[in-house]
Every structure is written in structure tokens, then in C-alpha cells.
Amino acid sequence: MFSEDILGRFPEGTVDRISAVLAEDEERTAFIRKAVESELQRREAIIAAARKPEPVKAPMSKKAVIRKAPAKKAPPKKSTAKKVRAPTKDR
Template sequence: MGRPPLWAEDMRARFPNGTFSRIAKVLREREDRTDFVREAIENELLRREALGNATSPEEPSDISSD
């Protein structure tokens, strides 16, 4: 029996012009843009959870999901 997938959830997102070139300038060796985004999201989640700023799923988000 195989292992469960590491990346089971998928999301599309749009970014302002120039974001990808900014990311490319700060990538570490052998790191790709997806790795960078995953790490950035994980760090922000940990930061907000530590501050107690996590919202319940029922609360509306401040960020539009266009």
C-alpha cells in the first residue's frame, strides 16, 4: 500500500504583476516557486495562530477569492 499524498489540497491564486520576478530573486538553491509559496503560507499560518488571530471557517475572510 502506498503512502498518502503530501499535497492533497489544490488552490489557484492570482498575484500582482512583478510578484513572480520578486520571488525568483530570493529563491534558495533547488527551491522552486511552489516551495516558496508553501513555506510562506505555513509561516504566516503559524504566526497568526500564535497570535490567536485564527478565524473560524464560518467567519467571512478579509481577502477576496476572485
């Protein structure tokens, strides 16, 4: 099933730490394989995201430049106050 061997050295206490977190029926080598595979997938995703090319934008000619229309002025607000007539001489 596994075709590649690798020998690695770990800082003192690492094997004990791994043993402390293993599931009851889990082997240390299986734990290490899973940890390596998980880290490889994480790093490969980072690299793939960094390599993702930006979309190519076609150059625009001067004629193709779209200019925004000037903003329209808002109509004046209508007063909600009641209009009062000024008194006239004949009233």
C-alpha cells in the first residue's frame, strides 16, 4: 500500500506527545501519515491560490471610454406647511 519510506528525527518528547493523543486502536505511523497529508494539502492550496492568474483585461481605446453622465439635481422639496393667504383690503 505504501511505496515510499522516510526516516525522520523529532525533538525530544514528540513521540510521547503523539502517543498521548492517539486513538485507542490508532498506530503512531498512521497518525504521522495523516498529519503529513493534512499539512501537504494545506500548503498546496496556498500555493495554488497564489498561482491563480489574474483575469486578462483587454486594453480600451480612447473611443471606448465610457463617461458618466453628470448627476441630476434633485427637484426642490415641496413644503408641507399650509399656505396662508395674505389679507386683502376688501376683506
